[in-house]
Amino acid sequence: SQKIEQNSEALNIQEGKTATLTCNYTNYSPAYLQWYRQDPGRGPVFLLLIRENEKEKRKERLKVTFDTTLKQSLFHITASQPADSATYLCAFNAGNNRKLIWGLGTSLAVNP
Amino acid sequence: DVKVTQSSRYLVKRTGEKVFLECVQDMDHENMFWYRQDPGLGLRLIYFSYDVKMKEKGDIPEGYSVSREKKERFSLILESASTNQTSMYLCASRGAGSYNEQFFGPGTRLTVL
Numbered sequence: 536s537q538k539i540e541q542n543s544e545a546l547n548i549q550e551g552k553t554a555t556l557t558c559n560y561t562n563y564s565p566a567y568l569q570w571y572r573q574d575p576g577r578g579p580v581f582l583l584l585i586r587e588n589e590k591e592k593r594k595e596r597l598k599v600t601f602d603t604t605l606k607q608s609l610f611h612i613t614a615s616q617p618a619d620s621a622t623y624l625c626a627f628n629a630g631n632n633r634k635l636i637w638g639l640g641t642s643l644a645v646n647p
Numbered sequence: 648d649v650k651v652t653q654s655s656r657y658l659v660k661r662t663g664e665k666v667f668l669e670c671v672q673d674m675d676h677e678n679m680f681w682y683r684q685d686p687g688l689g690l691r692l693i694y695f696s697y698d699v700k701m702k703e704k705g706d707i708p709e710g711y712s713v714s715r716e717k718k719e720r721f722s723l724i725l726e727s728a729s730t731n732q733t734s735m736y737l738c739a740s741r742g743a744g745s746y747n748e749q750f751f752g753p754g755t756r757l758t759v760l
Contacts, residue, residue, distance in 0.1 A: 567745075569748060569749075576735075576754070576756075577753060577754065578739070578753055578754050579690075579737075579751050580751070581748035581749065581750070584746060584748060586746070624689075624690070628745065633678065633695065633703070634680070634695055634705070635749065637690040638689065639687070639688075639689040640689060
């Protein structure tokens with residue numbers, strides 16, 4: 536079945552460094568991947584979408600890559616700040632494009 | 648500013664009660680979703696609706712039903728609440744078109760005693 540995996544271990548980095556989060560998928564070739572941020576006790580908030588024919592997408596300090604050969608997306612936050620501390624979720628479209636398959640998320644802590 | 652609102656942030660109910668969770672979006676979106684989120688299990692889709700009066704089961708529909716009588720409103724119903732339905736419930740909406748993102752509400756933390 537379609538599966539999506541994210542780093543289960545929390546990521547701790549120092550302020551100012553680049554955070555890199557990984558999302559791997561199997562048994563499927565999605566048309567796109569989405570990344571969301573979720574703060575404790577709140578709903579996820581959309582950050583970026585990358586399509587299968589795009590190698591890279593940027594938005595301010597955020598960068599997403601999509602490698603269809605490796606079946607992997609990488610999410611980078613450059614010049615990280617303590618305010619970037621949150622859980623980051625990746626998701627891809629299911630076959631009929633009506634719903635998303637979600638990863639479990641990776642918790643990021645940026646230490647001052 | 649786009650908005651998805653949910654009727655309650657916190658709700659406490661007793662086993663066997665009928666529970667209604669309401670979700671309203673003001674973006675004229677065709678698609679609406681109900682998820683539950685539990686530690687270690689992530690977001691799990693309960694039901695979704697792609698049009699008024701249309702619904703489709705998600706991954707864990709057992710014990711739940713939904714209603715979508717108007718485009719802006721999507722209700723989740725727990726016919727007879729059980730303790731294993733204690734969870735964070737999240738509603739989301741999405742516009743038509745393949746590449747649109749989902750907009751989430753603030754969530755309802757439901758406790759069933």
